[in-house]
Amino acid sequence: MEKEHITICASKYFSAEQIRRIHELGTRHFGENRVQDLIGKKALLSDLDITWHFIGHLQTNKVKDVLEHIDYLHTLDRIKLARTIEKYATRPLKCFIQVNMTKEVQKSGIEPEKLEQFLSEIENYDKIEVIGLMTIGKAEDAEATERAFKGLSEWASRLDLPYLSMGMTEDYEIALKHGATHLRIGRKFLEMLE
Numbered sequence: 117m118e119k120e121h122i123t124i125c126a127s128k129y130f131s132a133e134q135i136r137r138i139h140e141l142g143t144r145h146f147g148e149n150r151v152q153d154l155i156g157k158k159a160l161l162s163d164l165d166i167t168w169h170f171i172g173h174l175q176t177n178k179v180k181d182v183l184e185h186i187d188y189l190h191t192l193d194r195i196k197l198a199r200t201i202e203k204y205a206t207r208p209l210k211c212f213i214q215v216n217m218t219k220e221v222q223k224s225g226i227e228p229e230k231l232e233q234f235l236s237e238i239e240n241y242d243k244i245e246v247i248g249l250m251t252i253g254k255a256e257d258a259e260a261t262e263r264a265f266k267g268l269s270e271w272a273s274r275l276d277l278p279y280l281s282m283g284m285t286e287d288y289e290i291a292l293k294h295g296a297t298h299l300r301i302g303r304k305f306l307e308m309l310e
């Protein structure tokens with residue numbers, strides 16, 4: 117089941133200088149959760165070859181600011197966001213649809229049963245290139261997390277989407293077992309900086 121995967125450093129924990137060090141050690145993909153942090157750190161690191169991902173909740177009023185700075189959005193989770201991207205983007209943006217697999221009310225994400233409807237609504241949006249599905253496991257519940265990752269993988273196959281963004285420091289092994297292609301790893305990078 118394990119597929120070739122890339123590791124994105126979830127760099128919300130790290131300063132630009134720490135990101136520089138992680139880059140020196142070989143990581144080329146970084147993901148931020150907040151638009152201002154991404155823009156600020158990116159400006160300080162413009163001499164490096166980095167692919168920037170946005171992995172946090174994206175407010176529609178920030179779309180215009182972030183679009184030119186990212187190559188991937190992991191958190192497309194509502195039609196209003198898709199509409200705003202379609203309006204302001206000057207080139208297609210690679211997107212993962214965020215899915216709420218664990219049905220936690222506080223979590224963003226589309227319900228899996230509504231994915232087909234969502235995909236058909238954005239079918240003609242030429243600035244949105246859906247490349248896969250993204251989910252977040254359930255904290256401190258390995259069984260629920262495994263069900264979520266397995267379920268996400270099944271939905272992706274059913275919908276013919278090639279990529280799966282899932283797996284963080286605590287659960288990346290479970291994610292790899294179920295075919296993750298994009299891991300988002302934060303705290304584990306602390307070990308590298310010691």
Ligand SMILES: *Cc1c(COP(=O)(O)O)cnc(C)c1O
Pocket residue numbers: 126128149171172252284285286300301302303304
């Ligand atoms: C912070 C964060 C991660 C990484 O979390 P760790 O548990 O530190 O590995 C992954 N995905 C998202 C969306 C995050 O906000």
